[in-house]
Amino acid sequence: MANSINAEQRVGVFLDIQNLYHSARNLHSSRVNYKELLNYIIAGRRIMRTIAYVVSSDPQTGEEVFFEALEKEGIELRMKDLQVYASGVKKADWDVGMAVDAIKLAPSLDVIVLVTGDGDFIPLIEYLQIGMGKIVEVVAFARTTSGKIKEAANRFTDVDSVPKAIFKSKRSRQSTATKLRRDELIKNTRSSQVKMSQNSNQN
Numbered sequence: 001m002a003n004s005i006n007a008e009q010r011v012g013v014f015l016d017i018q019n020l021y022h023s024a025r026n027l028h029s030s031r032v033n034y035k036e037l038l039n040y041i042i043a044g045r046r047i048m049r050t051i052a053y054v055v056s057s058d059p060q061t062g063e064e065v066f067f068e069a070l071e072k073e074g075i076e077l078r079m080k081d082l083q084v085y086a087s088g089v090k091k092a093d094w095d096v097g098m099a100v101d102a103i104k105l106a107p108s109l110d111v112i113v114l115v116t117g118d119g120d121f122i123p124l125i126e127y128l129q130i131g132m133g134k135i136v137e138v139v140a141f142a143r144t145t146s147g148k149i150k151e152a153a154n155r156f157t158d159v160d161s162v163p164k165a166i167f168k169s170k171r172s173r174q175s176t177a178t179k180l181r182r183d184e185l186i187k188n189t190r191s192s193q194v195k196m197s198q199n200s201n202q203n
Helices: 017-028 034-042 063-072 095-108 119-131 147-152 170-202
Strands: 010-016 046-056 076-081 111-115 135-140 155-158
Touching: 010 017, 010 034, 010 095, 017 046, 017 135, 034 046, 034 111, 034 135, 046 063, 046 095, 063 076, 076 095, 095 111, 095 119, 111 119, 119 135, 119 147, 135 147
Parallel strands: 010 046, 010 111, 046 076, 111 135, 135 155
Antiparallel strands: none
8 A cells, every 4th residue: 555645645634632632731731733733734635524523511611712713724523512420420532433434434535644642543544444445644642642553554643743733832932931041041151161261371
């Protein structure tokens, strides 16, 4: 099976929003820039469908604004409510729905891109590859991704390697500014020490 990227490939992208959201928050205390991520994933190919799978928990959290932003980028939304059981257990996953959509749309696609680090999708990947002859790419944060799903995919892309894919959080900006100030201080201190040494030798 050819794994090279070419402009004629018909691509379908399936985004596991919950997986990306929690990984970005835990690793970077920030959010994913879906516009930049999708541009990188598509890489000039023919995008046929882009579907995001989201869970609605509480309108007061402002998540509706986020959902609208996704739709403005041309992303179709599949939405379900967070289920809270009497025992207090919360359940919200789109594994089955995402798999069903990928299989249903596969005949009209050359490449299926699964944006998730969830190892539960390995059987889906193998079916799409072996049973349907499709190229399957996986995009996720490498540090929170199943090693087996990386191996199963025809191509794996680490979100951290994608330019501008992560919005810089306030904490991250402060950390960068602090590092720059520290480096500048060290540079100035070394420069002063060199000048003092030179003056001492001249005397």
